[in-house]
Amino acid sequence: MTAIAEFFRELRSKYGINLTILYDPFDIDRFLLGMWVTVELFLISAIVSVAIGLVGAGLLSLPNRFGQGLVRSYVAFFRNTPPLVQMYFFYFGLGALVPPGTNALGMPVERVSNFTWALVSLSLYAGAFNIEIFRSGVEAIHKSIREAATVLGYSKLSAFIYVMVPLAWRISLPALCNNMIELLKTTTLAYAIGVPELLYASNQIWSDSLNTFEMMNVLMVVYLALVGIVAWVMYRWERALRLPGFGAA
Amino acid sequence: MTGKYGPHVGIDIAHPAEQSVWAQYRGLLAIFAIFPAVLGFVLVLAVLAGADFGLMNALWKWTPFIFNGFLYNVAMSLFAIGFGTIGGIFLGMGQVAPSRLVTIPSRVATQIFRNAPWLVLLFYCIFLVPYQVTIGGTTYQVPNWLRASIGFTIPVMANFSEIVRGAVQSIPTGQWEAARSLGYKWSRTMLSIILPQCIKRMIPPWMNLYAILLMATPLASIVGVEEAMTNTRTALQAEANSRLLLPMYAYLLAWFFFYCYPIARLSMYLESRFETR
Numbered sequence: 001m002t003a004i005a006e007f008f009r010e011l012r013s014k015y016g017i018n019l020t021i022l023y024d025p026f027d028i029d030r031f032l033l034g035m036w037v038t039v040e041l042f043l044i045s046a047i048v049s050v051a052i053g054l055v056g057a058g059l060l061s062l063p064n065r066f067g068q069g070l071v072r073s074y075v076a077f078f079r080n081t082p083p084l085v086q087m088y089f090f091y092f093g094l095g096a097l098v099p100p101g102t103n104a105l106g107m108p109v110e111r112v113s114n115f116t117w118a119l120v121s122l123s124l125y126a127g128a129f130n131i132e133i134f135r136s137g138v139e140a141i142h143k144s145i146r147e148a149a150t151v152l153g154y155s156k157l158s159a160f161i162y163v164m165v166p167l168a169w170r171i172s173l174p175a176l177c178n179n180m181i182e183l184l185k186t187t188t189l190a191y192a193i194g195v196p197e198l199l200y201a202s203n204q205i206w207s208d209s210l211n212t213f214e215m216m217n218v219l220m221v222v223y224l225a226l227v228g229i230v231a232w233v234m235y236r237w238e239r240a241l242r243l244p245g246f247g248a249a
Numbered sequence: 250m251t252g253k254y255g256p257h258v259g260i261d262i263a264h265p266a267e268q269s270v271w272a273q274y275r276g277l278l279a280i281f282a283i284f285p286a287v288l289g290f291v292l293v294l295a296v297l298a299g300a301d302f303g304l305m306n307a308l309w310k311w312t313p314f315i316f317n318g319f320l321y322n323v324a325m326s327l328f329a330i331g332f333g334t335i336g337g338i339f340l341g342m343g344q345v346a347p348s349r350l351v352t353i354p355s356r357v358a359t360q361i362f363r364n365a366p367w368l369v370l371l372f373y374c375i376f377l378v379p380y381q382v383t384i385g386g387t388t389y390q391v392p393n394w395l396r397a398s399i400g401f402t403i404p405v406m407a408n409f410s411e412i413v414r415g416a417v418q419s420i421p422t423g424q425w426e427a428a429r430s431l432g433y434k435w436s437r438t439m440l441s442i443i444l445p446q447c448i449k450r451m452i453p454p455w456m457n458l459y460a461i462l463l464m465a466t467p468l469a470s471i472v473g474v475e476e477a478m479t480n481t482r483t484a485l486q487a488e489a490n491s492r493l494l495l496p497m498y499a500y501l502l503a504w505f506f507f508y509c510y511p512i513a514r515l516s517m518y519l520e521s522r523f524e525t526r
Contacts, residue, residue: 076510076513077502077506079513080460080464080505080506080509080510080513081464081502081505081506081509082463082464082465082466082467082478082502082505083464084467084468084470084471084478085467085478085498085501085502085505086502088478088498089495089498089499089501089502092485092494092498093494093495093497093498093499094495096491096494096495097495181364185364185365185366185367186366187366188366188367188368188369189368189468191368191471192471199366199368199369199372212376213376213377216369216372216373216376219369219372220361220365220369220373223364223365223366223369224361224364224365227364228364
């Protein structure tokens with residue numbers, strides 16, 4: 001560990017490449033914490049957004065016009081407005097309506113943290129896209145499959161749960177993978193409301209250590225690596241679920 | 250529609266009588282039906298936030314200011330889509346070029362700039378593009394919005410490169426072979442045979458990309474461009490009324506919605522039209 005730190009200290013003194021996150025323990029901690037917050041933001045909002053997508057797509061497939069209208073306007077609204085403005089709307093707009101609580105010293109504190117508002121905003125944003133993805137997944141199943149399930153004695157509901165959903169899930173996975181990558185990239189917006197995620201942590205580091213150029217490159221590499229991991233995991237999942245004779249070879 | 254051969258055999262041919270003008274343009278008209286709905290949404294939010302006519306007046310008073318900012322959003326998006334499309338065509342052609350010396354760098358550049366967060370690329374450009382340039386002895390200041398536009402151009406270029414690659418690869422290889430047997434060079438085949446056919450396929454995703462780009466332009470407020478988002482925050486600070494926060498942000502969301510939703514609908518409409526042919 002000290003050898004690595006020594007090497008990067010030397011890199012700085014000899015060549016002026018100042019990678020503080022590899023030798024300064026304070027910066028290492030800040031950077032790792034930022035990375036952890038980004039991962040946390042991504043994982044929680046990914047799970048919530050998939051849940052929103054499943055519920056929304058389910059509502060769209062029911063013959064209830066009110067439910068359909070509600071889901072459609074939700075999707076239209078969140079897909080056609082800037083995610084950054086949505087985040088400000090939630091944090092500053094709705095956040096102002098939540099009455100502040102008090103801490104042990106009697107000082108006012110926010111009852112809902114900016115991290116939570118970022119989660120809410122990211123989940124709703126990605127969820128709107130997931131609804132469209134799952135809906136087109138259900139629609140892509142040939143109707144003969146549903147007919148076959150009916151012939152085999154499945155009720156409408158059980159055909160949906162045991163036949164349609166597993167197939168629709170497989171069809172949706174590639175598009176879901178793209179959306180999850182988008183979501184990971186969108187977590188950077190939490191920077192704007194002061195959530196100490198990766199970009200925010202890096203910004204603090206380059207403000208203190210004046211190594212903007214190095215940190216920008218590190219940031220780029222780390223984000224590309226994170227995107228690569230998500231893409232790889234989704235790809236493996238897609239492969240594992242593949243049915244012989246179904247979908248593209 | 251039970252014909253001579255029993256119900257619904259063969260290809261469905263749209264009946265001219267069934268396809269009334271209304272049915273053809275219903276999709277387009279729906280675009281405009283949503284506007285009053287959104288306006289209603291803003292009003293309901295305003296009322297929920299305890300709005301009175303004072304708050305309404307405040308929204309009205311700041312409208313020209315927000316509009317001024319919004320023009321910057323539009324300007325940045327037009328700059329980025331213009332240069333991004335030109336760059337993307339070349340990068341996309343590079344991805345399908347016959348020489349590996351060209352394809353590999355094009356693919357690497359596309360993947361890097363497509364998968365990096367927009368905000369990170371924006372920071373890159375804000376820090377790396379010089380504040381002023383000297384051309385022929387005269388020094389020009391590079392305004393902030395122009396530097397941000399360059400930051401938006403890069404991801405647009407990479408995304409459009411993928412659209413071009415997808416469209417080119419969707420053209421049957423028989424066309425390449427036919428052109429080759431007629432003695433066309435690669436570049437001639439690409440420019441006069443393949444790309445013209447791709448245009449129709451590229452228009453819907455290109456419009457989607459433009460909508461995504463416009464929705465990314467508020468990011469420029471983080472790096473100090475005085476666009477709609479910045480101006481809204483300035484207005485809120487000037488008013489210093491916490492009850493105005495929710496209606497004001499909802500109002501700003503509506504601005505973007507009014508601009509982006511018709512584009513999204515139009516691209517869906519064009520996509521479904523092109524698909525049936």
